[in-house]
Every structure is written in C-alpha cells, then in structure tokens.
Amino acid sequence: MSFNNVFGGIARALSHSGYRLLWWSNGTNTVGRWIFKVSVGWLTWEMTGSTAWLGIVAFADTFPMVIMTIIAGVWADRIGYLRLMKYSQLILVIGGFITATLALVGALNVELIIILCVIVGSAEAMTIPARMSFVHNLVPKSDLSAAIALNSTTYNVARFLGPALFGILIQFIDISFIILVSAIMFFIFYIALFFQENDEIVNSGGNKKRILGDLLDGFRYALSNSGIFFLLFLLCVTAILIRPYIELVPGIADQVFSMGAEGVSIILSSTGLGATVGGVLLARHGKVEGLTSIFTWSLVISAVAMVLFLFSQNIWMSSIFIALVGMTIVAGSITSQTLIQNTAPDQLRARIISITAVLSWGLPAVGAAVMGWVAELIGLTITLLAGSIVTGILWIWAHVERKKYSIILEKQ
Template sequence: MPLALIERWQKNPIYQALAQHPYREYVLSNIPNLLGLWIQRTTVGWLTWEMTHSGFWLGAISMAELAPSLLLTPVAGVFADRYSRIKLLRITQGLIFLQALLFCILLLNDLLTLPVLIGLVVIQGLVTSFAQPSRMALISSMVPRQHLTSAISLNAIIFNLARFLGPILAGAGLVWLNPTILLGCSATGYCWFWGILWYLKIQEKHVEQVRQTAPTSLIQSIRAGLHYARQHPLLGPWLAVFVVLCLGVRQLAELLPGVSDLLFYQGVEGLAMLSSGLGLGAVTGSIWMSQQPYEALPRIFRFSAWGLCLLLAILSWSPSFVLAVVIVAGCGLLLMVSGISTQTMLQLEVESQFRGRLLSLYGLVLRGGPAIGALLVGTTADWIELEWSLTIAAALTSLVLWRMLAQIPNNTAQPPGKMPFMTAPPSSPA
C-alpha cells in the first residue's frame, strides 16, 4: 500500500514540477520570503488603520504601492525580455531587504509617521514592480513546457500558504508582541531568499535570442508588446476581462481591515481570521487548478468571474462573522482560480521574446487594479456605508462583464501555443 501511494504521488503533476532542478530549490527557498511579505503587508495595513481609522487611507496605502509601478512595470517587462532575469531578481531582492530593514529601524525609534510609511510603501512598489516580470517569466526557464501549469499552480500554493500563515503570525504578533519584531522577521525572510538566489544557476535562452535581433528603443519594445496583446484573439479579450475583475472585485484583500472593524466589529483578531480564510481558500483553489486541463481554462475563468461578483455582494450583508469568514475563503478560491488561469494562458500562448512584457502587463493589472479599486471603494465607504460600497462595486462589475465574457469561448480545442493570431511587426522585437 505505501508503495502504491508513492507511485501515485510520483505521477502527480505537483511532484513532477518539484522534480525539476533548479525550480525545486527556487520555490522552496521562496517560502520564508513570502511569509515575510504577508507579515509585512498585514502589519502595515494595521498600522495604517491605527493611525487613521479611515477606509480612504487603507486604499491610499495600496495606491502608494501602485503609483510608481504605472510607469516602471512596462519598462521592467522590456528589461525582463532583454537581460538575465535571475540577475535582475538578485538586485531587486537585495533592495527589498534593505527597505524592510529601514522600516524596522524607523519603527523601533518611533520615527514612523504616516508620510514616512507612505514613502516606504512607494519604495517597495518601485522595487516589486521591477522584479515581478522577471520573477514570473523565470519559471519557463526552469520548468519544461509540459510541467508549466503545475509549476505555476505550485507557486500559487506556496504563495497562498504564506498568505494563510503570514496573517496568523502577524495577528498573533500584533496581539502578543509588537510590530517592530514582525517587521524584523520580514526582513530576515527577505535576506534568506536573497542569499539563495546567488547560488542558483539557470540557463536563460531568451538572452541569446535577443542578442541575435536588431536593438530597438524602449518605447518601440513596449509598443510591440502592447500590439502583440491587442492582436491576440484569445488573450486580448481575456486580459480586458481580467482588468475589469481587478478593478471591481479583487480589492477585497486590501479592504479586510475595514471589513473586520466596520462590518463585524472584530478588530485585529477578526482581521487575522479573515486574512487566513482568504489564504486558505486560495490554497485550495491553487491545488485544484494544478489538476485542471488546459482546454478547460476559459470555462473555469468565466465561472470564477461570476462567482466573485456574487460572493462579494453576499459578504456585504452577511448576518454573522463566521459566515463572512467562509465567504471570504470562497472569494480566495475564486481569486486564485482566475489568476492562475490567466497567468497559465499567458505563459503557454506567448512567444518567449514577448513573455516578459505580457507578464509585466498582467502583473501591473493584478497589482494596480485592486489598489485603484480599493481606493474607490474605500473613498465611497467614507461617504456611505461600506456594505453599500461593496455591493455597488459587485453590481457594476457584473454589468460590465455581461457582454465582455461572451468574447471568451467556454473551452478551446487548440493545444497550448497553437492559437492563430497576428503577432507584433517583425521590426519590433525585444
């Protein structure tokens, strides 16, 4: 019986992804880094709420991380297509560690004011936005094509396990310890991953491809990537729907402090439970997605879009906190399903010389959309009740999606990478 279980596990897509070197070392060493990320995010959110008690400032903090990336992320996508992605990650990870260390020192010496906090978040947004295209595109250099979907899902599983455990640790730390210790733990996790990155040896074929092409300007390269996305018959409408989802319903994580305190009067303990429920649902969604076939991704994406709108509206009027935690967990599952399906389609359908730019567009939408949505919903909640603000967001998103989702087929019979489309002009490579 144990032998049969071992053989069954070895056939599991997740095991097959972990069997790839150096992907295994990369993804496992990323665990303390991601734990540090979610501990810091939860701590910063609560510090902001303690300073202001305002939904507007919760949204403003998210916007502060977004604002610099509006200009930098497209540039980062070009860099990810032109230069070594692992080298770019080493540089940016070191800067993230230094930012967290400065955060900790300022808080320890009672020098952390709201303007300073916003400034540090802006720095984090700059560095993170520059790193994200390289981080996502690097997966295709470590994993064979047939294991790519499982590798993306495994990344999401680990990310959301950190999302589940990080807020629990942060919530306990906020109750029993203090924010300075939590930020110190975050800096330690960042430093660990930074050190591991220097030992990884990854062969990046896109660098050789770029060297064989004629150089183009930065603006031309960005325009070529946008042209590529716009002309693609599947990814064009898919990304348009994803933009609407990010603006309308994916801002839930940023607004959880307000949901906990304003809707259910649960404070920091409630924030930890809601954040953990969101992470647990996302882990469940990631595991489920690792087993799904490529052909089902469009149908799954459509279902997740409608489900998110429905659950957000129900959450706004939940009669009990326990039910709210369950609903938030369901939202976490659907958020991850929509995100993994979108990133998988991009990784499989996009040519390697455009992958960094398309993934930078995905990353910009994924980070920027919820931040803008949180700012809009949070500002509206300062004028009307938060439950009405969330309900209006869900209703408006549903109305917009009604026509847009019809442009995405329920399923596709085409194998990965075989969708016909018009690529960018040959004169505009990376």
C-alpha cells in the same frame, strides 16, 4: 497509489532542484511580504482610523507595479532574470529593514509609511516578470503548467500564512518586531538567489528607442489577439471591482464586523485558505482544456460570494464566503496566466506576462484608492456591493462569448 498519481504535476515540478529552491525561498519571501503588508496597514489604521488613508497606503504599496513591472519585463530580457532579481530583492531587503528600524525607535508616521511602501512596492514590482519568466529556465515545458499553478498556489498559501502569523505575533510582540521578521524573510530569498545558476541573456543590447519599441510590441500583440484581450479586459474587472477588498480589510473588520486585529487575521487567512484550495485543484488539473470556462465562471461566483460575505452578520459564516472569493480570484489568475502563456509567442511572453502582472497586482491599488475614497462617502458595504453588482453584469457578456475565445486560447 504512487506519489505522482496523488499530486500529479506538483511532484514533477518539485523534482527539479533549481525550481525547488526558487519555490521554497520565494514562498518564504512572499509570506514576509504579506506580513509586511498587513503590518503597515494595521499601523495606518491605528494612526488614522481612516479608510481613505488605508486606500492611499495600499495604492503606494501596489501601484508601482503598474509602471515598474512593464519596464522590468524589458529589462529582464536585457540584463538577465537572475541579475535583475538580485538587484531588486536587495532594495526590498533594505526597505524592509529601514521600516522596521523606524518602527522600533518610534519614528514611523503615515507619511514615511507611504514613502517606504513606494520603495518596497517598486522593488517587488521589478522582480515579478523576471521571477515568473525564470521558471521557464528551471523546468521542461511539459512541467511548466504545473510549475506556474504551484507558484500561484504558493503565493496564496503565503497570503494565508502571512496574515495568520501576523494575527498570532501581534498578541505577543510589538508590531515593530513583526516588521523586522518580514525583513528577515526578504533577506532569506535574496541569499537563495546566489545559489541559482545564471541564466543566459538573450537580448543584452539595444537603446532606449528599442526598449520603447519592445514595450509597444507587447501591447500591440495583447490588443490585437482577441483571446488575450478578452482575458485582460476581465482581469481588469476583478482587479478594480473585487480584488481591492484585500487592501481595505482593516476597515472591513472594524466597520462591518466591529473587530480589530483578530478580524483582519480571520478575513485574510480565510481568503488565503480558499485561494490555496483553488490553486492546488488547478495544479492537479494540469490541462489547458476547460480553463476558459473556469475563468469566466470565477467572475460571477466571486461577485455572489462577496455579496453574501457583506450581508452575513457572523464572522465565521462570512469567512466561508470570503474563502470562496479567494478561491475564485486565484482561479481567474491561474487560468488567465496559463492561457496567455499557452497563446503568446516565446519572443513576447515576458512582456505579456508583465502586462498580466500589472493587472493582477497593480490595478487593485487603483481600485483600493478609489474604493477607499468612495467608502468615506457612502460606506464600505455599499461600495463593495456596487463593485460586485457591476462584475455580475459583465459576467453575462463574458459567459456568452467564452466559447468563441476558448478556441483561440486553448489551442494546442
């Protein structure tokens, strides 16, 4: 059995040197980003012991994606994907090193964490549409689906490795040095960008009015195409009702399982491991057919698995259920992104991608802030349970409608 037969589209995607460089360097950067996220979350919990503050910090870190990613989709078309990534990644590197320095000298407080999370989150948001669209320049269209799935898989491997490395490092070194490690990983990706070939700038001109028009064109298309709107609406559901648990994990580990850093590492690593398995399976799948059904089924499976996670009293049993949540979240993300790229026209693709990025990474910040506040009143378990129940109810409608929309989304 040949290497290509075993790994399918994964091997084909990695055969392209430019994509291979982007894959491993951005993978390193993403591991660092998760180490940074868990580190500032843990610092916040140590300083405040408050789920509300956890939600606020998560909001500060992630919400910039709601605004900046949309704008970045237009900017990327105007100044070039690679140039925008270089500018944005430099800001990310600077933000990471400032955070590490303040932690090292003992000057970091929750207010500064919020400010620095806004800076780092905004810089990351600016890279997302450019980084996702840049893949089109690195692989032929026949390998694009596999490359997209592999990128998502790598993100979730990083979500597994980042918290796992944090859990190991926190046993031996001070958290300020862990943040420094994450900043160095940001820097590795920044340097690697200078070894990529420059992309062509398709849309270098234009004024502010045209930029606004470009933004509106993307939104109009997303709202007018019933298949894409179906996907975006259900992405909103998981982004607000299921996905925010990740930002609240320090509180879940403490309040639900009476554990500290070890519990955080187990929950997040299990999430990432499950997501990795789901991503690999979809990368090998390599076909558009059937993705709408996978997308809709992921909703109800994630809701049921979340309920089982909350009511299991054993952290290791719960890790199995939360791994299933991670698997279904990434399945929804990969299938929706692939279906949208299959449906959207070339001239609007970057803007539609920026909208999906906002829903995948920006809206959970809103959900985390709201859930953190509600959990202060009624507890984390009841808050997360309510989100799962509402998701399950909405799945009933999605399951009935999926065949109609699959005709639009899976058309070749």
